[in-house]
Amino acid sequence: MIGLTHYLLLGTVVFCIGLFGVLSKRNAIAVLMSVELMLNAVNINFVAINKFITPNDVTGQLFSIFVIVVAAAEVAVGLALIISIYRHRKSVDLNDFNLLKW
Amino acid sequence: MFEFILPNAWLIPLVPVLAFALIGLFLHRWPKISAALSIFSIAIAFILALVIAGGVFSAPAGTVYEFSTRWLDMPGLQVDMGLLIDALTAVMLLVVTTVALLVQIYSLGYMKGDPGIASYYAYQSLFAASMLGLVIANNLGQMFVFWELVGICSYLLIGFWFGKYSARNAAIKAFITNRVGDFGFLLAILFLQIMFGTLNFGELSDSMAGFTNMTILIPVAILLFCGPIGKSAQFPLHVWLPDAMEGPTPVSALIHAATMVAAGVYLVARAFFIFSAVPQAMTVIAVIGGFTALFAATIALTQNDIKRILAYSTLSQLGYMMMAMGIGAMTAGMFHLMTHAFFKSLLFLGAGSVIVAMHEEQDIWKMGGLYKKMPITTWTFIIGALALSGIPPLSGFWSKDEILLGALASGHIGLYIIGAFVAFLTALYMFRLIFVAFFGSNKAGAEKAQENSAVMTVPLIILAAISVVAGLVNSPLMHNAFGHYINSPAGIEPHPSLIIMISSTVIALAGIAMAWLIYQKQVISAEDLKYRFEGIYKVLYHKYYIDEIYAWLGARLVDGMAKVLYWFDIYVVNGFINAIAYVTAITGEVLKFTEDGQVQTYALYMFAGIVLLLVSALYAVYTVLI
């Protein structure tokens, strides 16, 4: 019987896959995509919790809508930033961006 | 008159201090005026001392006048500046003021043409003031204060010609050796203050009357005696006196013959009630005194410098006085102190005028036949030598005889023998000096010598007169008035015996005769004596190598240790701190390199932190739940 735990576990799995994507991918856009995945995982959590814990209330779904809004804004700014960096440095490889260190 | 002066007898030390202050602050540009002021101030002190002595010796024996004002007091510790006038103080006042006055007059001639005359007279009056202060002190604290002031004055006067390295080093040596003595003295004062809560002589003697706890009294007495060992140059701490001859001769006459070195003996006399209560301490004093007398006399035999001979003779005579004190003959000790002050300062001033005449030449073998050129100096010098050797009717005979009598009466036969032998040696080296320097055959040096001016010869004559007359004070002719006034209940009162008088005179004459044979007639030439007793001669000449031993010890213990500790301070203590600083800097450096600029490394560290926190939180919750 699928309970709240399973949904949360699914959320955690997607969260961890997203995290691994962020930690390992070379391409900046791939990292952004993984970040999106992580935010989606959180949304799954919120909607699932709303369904099981507070069924006759919609705060969870409200929260996930706000998260979607913020995720969208973030992606927009992120991609704009990547494009602006690409224009100057002709590369999107995160390993090249280490001008600022120790 | 006496009643008026007595309560403000503190004027005696105050007048010279004022002279010192005035010269030091304002008059040091005009030497003439400062010299006059200094002599005038010591003259006033002399007159006051005379009045006081007159008053004390007219009053019945044993009367004591005491006044004191608050100086340093807090609940539990009371040191005040006071006056204690009794026969002992009166005698000391007389001795110090007379010798100081005559020396200051004599210095006018001796120091003529020296640029630093003003500061010389300033130091002279400061010394006089502190010596007088020491004499009239009524408690050990005040005595210690003036004790150290006298020490610093001797440092300044020995090192007066600071241009010379030897003078500078001698001054430092003098002060440090005195300081070692003062260390013991200070400890004794601390013990007494803690034990009896007071330092005043009167109160101390009352509270110590019933006190018999020997385990404390012995160390206190011996520590108290350390002060006199340092100040009166007794055996272990005698090394500074011969070197103190670097100072001008009037200084040696005043300080290193009559007054300062006598302070030690005066302290033993003043605190006699402490020492007499401890028999072990008395024997220690007697033994050290006797040994120093013998030790110094033997060295004096081989010295060639006129001032060094007199210095060792002073050492030996001081040993005599300490021996007297040790065997309980306090009167004999003080009497010898008085007479010795006069004829020894006479001898020193005589030596001074010889040195001036010989243009700074101090080696007796280079002098010769001075008796023709300098009759007054020669004859006064001979009177002094005779007094020193103890030829009757002169003062030395009476005082030395008293001591030998005391030694016999108190049963110290060994000490009597040493005393007699030292008397013989004294006569020998004194007349060795006279025959070589004044009647010696070596004419070369004597041409340019001629008699000094009146300002130098008059004091010599006065002192010669005094040293002739001074002996009678305690002789049977004046039914030993001196002993009547200055005695201590614990002391021994030897009755005069004719045999001792005769035997000591014979010993003295034998000494003179031997000197006459060796040096005047050269029957036994000094050279082969020196050759036959090669080993002994070299040891004696080098003062038993004690200076070298002290120097060796000092270099090892003090300078060597200082370098080791300095090395320790720099490399271990500082090293430790620098190490900490270095470690912090290194950790900072290492941590800095965790930031390699890669976003993903930052994310890695972040999530490592999160995982760690999660694991610890779950562990905490797990222990709570299960």
Add this chain to the structure above:
Amino acid sequence: MTVSLNDLVFVAMALVIVVAATGVVMLKNIVHSALSLILAFVGVAGIYFQLSAGFIGLVQIMVYAGAISVLIIFAIMLVMDKSVEKTNLFSPNIIRLLAGMGLTFLLFVTLGVSIWFTKFPVVPAEGPVDAVGMLANLFMGDYVIAFETAAILLLVAVIGAIILAKGAEDKQ
């Protein structure tokens, strides 16, 4: 335990999401991973429908599957200069890669354990009839401040994107 249809749908959707997510991370070609990302978004929308949160599912499809993925693909186009195949490789630093893998696994284990051993206060009741209406009330009622701030946030994002992307030159 009765395996209801709903559970089956959940399992299917979960599989789709996990496969798509791993696809995003593992695929070499950036375009392929972008497409698998879109698949993942659709999977998530499916989960919402299964959780009877229809409106959220629709919003998810419109915003994520629609707008954001298009935006990502545009960005990939703009940034593509090398050949497509090797654009989405793993970062060269092997140690960090392994550490990342280990860390992610550890994180999953801890979170999974903490979720698995917790008894959530589940309330078995049917969902509200008019979820969208209630959402609207909340938006305009209690959470109006959050709503307005979100509006300003979007405005800021737009302006920021334009400034960064268009690249207004600075004066040196």
Add this chain to the structure above:
Amino acid sequence: MDFSLLTTEILVALIGLLVLVVGLVLPDRGKQLVGKLSLLALAIVLVYALIAFPREASYFNGIYQVDVFGNYFKILFLIAGILVMLSASKYIKRFAAKSSEFYGLMILATLGMMVLSASGDFITMYIGLELMTISFYILTAYLQSDKRSSEAGLKYLILGAISSAVLLFGMSLVYAMTGTTIISEIAGAWTMQPAMAAGLVMIIAGFAFKISVIPFHMWAPDIYQGAPIPVTTYLAVGSKAAAFAALVRVFMLAFPPGSISFNWNIILAVLAVLTMVIGNLIALTQKNVKRLLAYSSIAQAGYILVGLVAANTYGLKGVLFYAMLYVFSNTGAFAVATAVEVDAGSTDIDAFNGLAKRSPMLAAIMTVCMLSLAGIPPMAGFVGKFYLFSGAIQAGYLWVAIIGLVMSMVSVYYYLGVAKAMYIGVSIDENPIKLDVPAQMALWACLAGTLLIGIYPGPLSNFVQTAISMFL
């Protein structure tokens, strides 16, 4: 529902939007006017906020709290904003065309901070946080031509996004356990379960990133060095204070200390100690003043966290007191760094050589501000640290106090390193650094603030006392 109390936020939003619009409408010449206009408007809002300080209300049954605590922070953000914009007046000429948007974004970031510090519920808090952070992403990358600025921006975006994902995950777990996102309701509604602990830790991690506590501090040095100086100042001062306000509200109200079996104080204490030690140690080795000030601000976060760890009157007073004086001291230090960067082009320590000879006032202000950060009397930092560590000792964390104090004294080493360069360093050009009027006003304001709070801390401490009265 009387909305008059929200006027501060509404006014700030209006000014932000107006500035954006006016920036578009006016010709180039007008760009300077925009700056002055916005400053004036902010000043008026500051005055209003000061007047409206004591008035309290709770909106939407706890979702939005207009209370004394929130108002205190609103005043703090306005002061910080004004000071930063004043000190950056010369720097902004670099942004040329987009200088009016800069003002707009800064003001909207201030709005985000206000919402974050005043919200009583997770959702509004998250939105406020994101508004602030996204506007800072853009501001950090504002100088696209400069490689460092865009790189900093990207780094900040990626790390910021991950941390907000973590924060959200934590919030979701807490929401799962309590069923509500409103802080005041959470307090009683939960029991200690592993998921709750995980949620709490994730929330701590999310906020810890914002206030750059040790394991989560890695972004701060690079972003502070890369971003334009006014943005760095505002980041160091404004965003950190806002995060602290939210942290205090969440952890004092939702999870009151002592009452729960899960003692979050110890976790924060360990983080605080780590931050103070490692922050100061790395700062010892820094050669660039901006990066040095970055590490110093990390260490300052450690000190302020000690106040929260103590969670008693003195501790909280210390947090608020220190946040305020931190505005003055840090803005002062960064303002001088701005002046030197504008003049010499770099903020390495050698650029500061001989500053005392060239312009003694600048050197004096820099020394005073940095020593206040180190906690040397008579500057303000001393009183702040006194409060913080009295709280810590009262709460029994003696070891935290000892380590904190010793590390703040170690920090004197690198502050005096800069002072050494200024006072005995030798520089080739001798002419003093030219400063325009607004920058001078900012510098004098910071100096006055640091010294006055230090010498006579009475009024500010009473002000803070009322601000935290709601938590006691």
Add this chain to the structure above:
Amino acid sequence: MNNFPILSLILLAPLIGAIIIMCLPKDNGKAIKYIAAISTFLSLLLSLVVFIGYDRSLGGMQFVEKIPWIADLGVNYALGVDGISLPLMLLTNLIGFSAVYASWNNKERIKEFFALLLILITGVMGTFVTTDLFIFFLFYEVVVIPIYLMVIMWGSTKRVTKEYAGMKLTIYLLIGSAFLMVGLISLFIKAKGITGVPSMDMAFLATIDFPVSFQVMVFAFMAFAFGTLLSMFPFHAWSPDGYAGAPTAVSMIHAGVLKKIGGYGLIRIGLFILPAGAQIIAPIIAVLAIGNVVYAAYICISQKDLKYIVGYSSVSHMGYVLIGIAALNLISINGAIIMMFAHGVMAALFFAMIGNLYEKSHTRNVDDFGGLAHQMPRLSVGFMLAGLASLGLPGMVNFIGEFTIFVGAFSTYKVLTIIGVSGIIFTALYILRALGNVLFGPRREEWDHLQDLKGPEMVPLIVLGAAILIGGIFPFTLMDLISSGVGDLIAQVGLVQIGGIL
């Protein structure tokens, strides 16, 4: 006269002077120097008025001023002087005034120099004048930064670079003060816990009897902090380098007064508020103190640099002060305070003379000099006065201090005091050897160009010399004041009058 805030005027006169100097143009040195001289002279004059005006029979805190400062910490700007703090305040002004004159012919950056110097004087004086713990600590730490700036700007690089010396000095003192702050705060918190009233007033805190274990812990912190300031044995590493590196005026104030804050703090806070703690930790301090005396005296013997000699000798003298404090009885604490005053005046005079000599000859190595008495008689008088005072010659105030400490400490620690007294021999040795090498010996031509002290350079010699001699010849002027102060303290704390407790 009673409500005129004389103490605040004394305290703030130098600060006002500093502010005026800051507004003056950089180049006219004359005006700057005169203002500095006037402000320090004013506070010296007023402190003499207070010294004479202080009612010795009444005792206790007089000239009290109180303004509430921080309400919730119970801090008020409370000033007041009693038997213990008055002599030290007078000492600060004496040294401050002569420090201004000792740096009369400084050439470069006069404006910053005198401004920082005056701030330093106010900072140092503040600790003695206040009766409030918080203000005490505030002034205690304010002093460190001006010293650092003055050392790095005008210091001299000898064995170690001046930056190293300045930084070591600063960090060392600050670490010490960090521990002091922890001690103070826990004291304040515990007092608030016990009485419920937040108060920082020392007199009030002294009435509370804290649990013994707490007292020991806090006293340990205090002992460490004040120990580092007083250069107690293991923590003395900063002071010799600190003095050698610092310019004359700073080393005068530093050796003369800053060290005394440590001693004053130990007595005022250590003994007054935490007697039980003091009682238990006192033997450890006594042993370290004797280590201090002998260790530093020994090192002085091997030193070649004049400033290092005075530096290590002040470490040794501070050993005496420490043993005085550690003996915990009326006499020894009296001795400790008067020793602090004496050492302050002596060290300041010594540094003034060395500074003057260094200015003219640009070397401080003892072997380079010889026979300076020929060329510079007045300077040699100054050197001799300071040297003799430091070796404890009677007739100078140091002897009074040393003698009282020995009597007091002897009753409590017999063996330790005996070792301590042996210190006077080593002190005499290195002082006379150093002075002998520098002043006496044959005349050396290369030093003929040195001209002697004249005009303003004489002021330190006259002012400090007078203090040394008057204090030494008439000790009751100082001693009654101090013993009335310490008497109240001991009575209040209840220690046994003479025997101490051990």
